[in-house]
Amino acid sequence: MKARANGAHATAECELCRDAVTRVVVLELLGDDAHVVDADGHESVVAIDFLPGVRVGEALLVRLGVALAREPAKQGERS
Amino acid sequence: MKFVDEFRESSIVRKVADEIRACVDPSRRYSIMEVCGGHTHAIFRFGLADLLPPNIDLIHGPGCPVCVLPMGRIDEGLEIANDPNVILAAYGDMMRVPGSRGSPLESKARGADVRMVYSPLDALRLAESNPERRVVFFAIGFETTTPATALTLLRARERGISNFFVFSNHILVNPAIRALLEMPDMRIDAFIGPGHVTTVIGCESYRFIARDHHRPLVVAGFEPVDVLQSILMILRQLHEGRAEIENQYTRAVPWEGNPAARGAIDLVFEPRESFEWRGLGAIPASGLQLRDEFGAFDAERHFGVTRRAVADPAEARCGDVLKGALKPHECPLFGKGCTPERPIGALMVSSEGACAAQYNYAHLKTTLTVGASDRDVATPSVDR
Numbered sequence: 108m109k110a111r112a113n114g115a116h117a118t119a120e121c122e123l124c125r126d127a128v129t130r131v132v133v134l135e136l137l138g139d140d141a142h143v144v145d146a147d148g149h150e151s152v153v154a155i156d157f158l159p160g161v162r163v164g165e166a167l168l169v170r171l172g173v174a175l176a177r178e179p180a181k182q183g184e185r186s
Numbered sequence: 187m188k189f190v191d192e193f194r195e196s197s198i199v200r201k202v203a204d205e206i207r208a209c210v211d212p213s214r215r216y217s218i219m220e221v222c223g224g225h226t227h228a229i230f231r232f233g234l235a236d237l238l239p240p241n242i243d244l245i246h247g248p249g250c251p252v253c254v255l256p257m258g259r260i261d262e263g264l265e266i267a268n269d270p271n272v273i274l275a276a277y278g279d280m281m282r283v284p285g286s287r288g289s290p291l292e293s294k295a296r297g298a299d300v301r302m303v304y305s306p307l308d309a310l311r312l313a314e315s316n317p318e319r320r321v322v323f324f325a326i327g328f329e330t331t332t333p334a335t336a337l338t339l340l341r342a343r344e345r346g347i348s349n350f351f352v353f354s355n356h357i358l359v360n361p362a363i364r365a366l367l368e369m370p371d372m373r374i375d376a377f378i379g380p381g382h383v384t385t386v387i388g389c390e391s392y393r394f395i396a397r398d399h400h401r402p403l404v405v406a407g408f409e410p411v412d413v414l415q416s417i418l419m420i421l422r423q424l425h426e427g428r429a430e431i432e433n434q435y436t437r438a439v440p441w442e443g444n445p446a447a448r449g450a451i452d453l454v455f456e457p458r459e460s461f462e463w464r465g466l467g468a469i470p471a472s473g474l475q476l477r478d479e480f481g482a483f484d485a486e487r488h489f490g491v492t493r494r495a496v497a498d499p500a501e502a503r504c505g506d507v508l509k510g511a512l513k514p515h516e517c518p519l520f521g522k523g524c525t526p527e528r529p530i531g532a533l534m535v536s537s538e539g540a541c542a543a544q545y546n547y548a549h550l551k552t553t554l555t556v557g558a559s560d561r562d563v564a565t566p567s568v569d570r
Contacts, residue, residue: 126224126249126330126382128438154307156337157446168385168438171277172305173334175447176385178438 128168130178133161141174143167193409194232202414203237209421210239217243217373217510218420219366221359222380223250223538224408230547232410242417245510246533246540248362249380251327252283253532253539254463255355258494260285263324263353266489267298273316275309276324278302283535286496290324306338306352313342313350322485326355329386332474333447336454339476339483351485354475357461359383360391361472366509367399373510376420378413379405381435386451388443392431400429407435454480462495464532465504502531507540514541521545 131143131153141155154173155161167174192198210216220226226246229235235244248254264285267274274290281291281302294300299319303309306323313321325335335352342350359380366372379392384405392403402423406416416434423430433439454477461473476484485491498504501519506512514520514533524530526542533539537546 126222126328126380128330128382128385154334154337157333157444157450159446168382170330170382171334172307173337175330175333175382175444176438176440 128170128175131167131169131174133163133165133167136161136163141167143169193407193411195411199237199410199414202411202418206237206242206414206418206421207239209418209425210241211425212239212241215241215243216421216424217245217375218378218417219245219247219374219376219510220378220406220413221247221249221363222378222383223253223536224381225378225406225413226250226540226543227538228408228410228413230543232413233547234410234413237414238417243510245374246507246514246543247366247377248463248466248508249328249359250533250536250538250540251331251355251357252279252536253534254357254465255283255326256462256464257285257496257498258462259355260289261287261494261496262486262491263322264288264290264293264298265494266322266353266485266491267293267300269320269489270299271320272299273312273319273321274298274300274324275303275306275312275321276300277304277326279536280324280326284529286494306335307341310338310342310347310350313347314345317349320349320351320488322351322353322489324355325352328357328359328380328383329451330380330382332356332451332455333386333444336447336450339454339480340450342483343480348482351483351488352476353485353491354455354473356455356474357463358457358472358474359387360394361469362463362466363392363395365466365469365472367395367401369509371509371511374401375424376401377403378416378420379403379431381405381407381412381439384433384435384439384443386444386447388445388448389431389433389439389441391443396429396431402429403431405431405433405435405439407438453477464498465508467505498532499530504531504533504541507533514544515548517541 131145133141135142139156140152144150153169158174166178168176282289290300309323395403404416404419406412455474456477457471458473458475460468460470462468503517524534529535533541
């Protein structure tokens, strides 16, 4: 497993300010968490409390270790 | 990579840029604010402003939470870290951000126990593995970041952890937009809405911008095609006399956002009466504090933090840049006293701040094109 070491995250770009999320794919469900892999092959465990019904193989958008959205999402519509 | 490559495809970028050029009315000016620091970064990184007609002004908004955090709040966090029984946990991005007495990294060099974490959940694990110490998490960020803090506090309460605390500097996007719209010299025609914040708060939360202020807002992704498409959608609204909320970033943003994440935020946090933003001043109900039910985790209550007001230098014109009254390089300090290495004004603090982004990418462009020295690029030519 190529784990992302805690605290080894600092980059020239500010993840906080870029409002960045990471796209991951679910490998395994672990209760309120999920074992996931990102596009670079980094595996980690993320919280899925805010996304009910997550399934293995789904693509999620993760922010700071917490999944916030599915990708692709439901289509948005004009107001 | 799916969902990224096609949004950086140069032929599509050119096609959308051509559509924008065909769409603009040359007799008018357009002032469009991108609210999010990620969009500011993308605009400079990909040189998107160079692809636009000269009568479209992109105004770089207050969407960089590190930039807008007052230095006094950093001082307050570092005051807590001076307690020898405290471990201060902070995101890596915060480590070099200066307060009036130095940054968290400098505080660490002076002996404070300051540690970088990737997630607040890591800070909670620190507390669990160091039961004899008090672990304080320096929480910062907009609504994309707040759910992680809220979830961590819910888990801390569930596990009965008593040595974990949060120093909350979470802020809200919409009160800042509202404050900008109510400024008398405001000159913003429309907004590019923050993509990932909207995955949480949802598109409907921006309704007041269209309804009360008659400005369009288009939620956008962060790739070049995303940003250009959102500008095209805005232009079409303006030309048709519409003021609506639209979602360009449908591959990531559900219209309704994430109700579960919002619910967790509401359970744990409540708006402060007012919160200070560097460059903008105090904005009502724009910051979040822990509710009484979570008061046992509140670092401000536990450590009796004393408010420290640290004024920015008057010469730094951050507020004018945020309102669109000045371009970053028109500030008298830009690239002279104020640089990313030694920021004076708020917008030079993080690489996503409008001034730092312009400084960094104009520097690169000038160096590559004319081989200028560092002195030359202190006041780069960035006009389109």
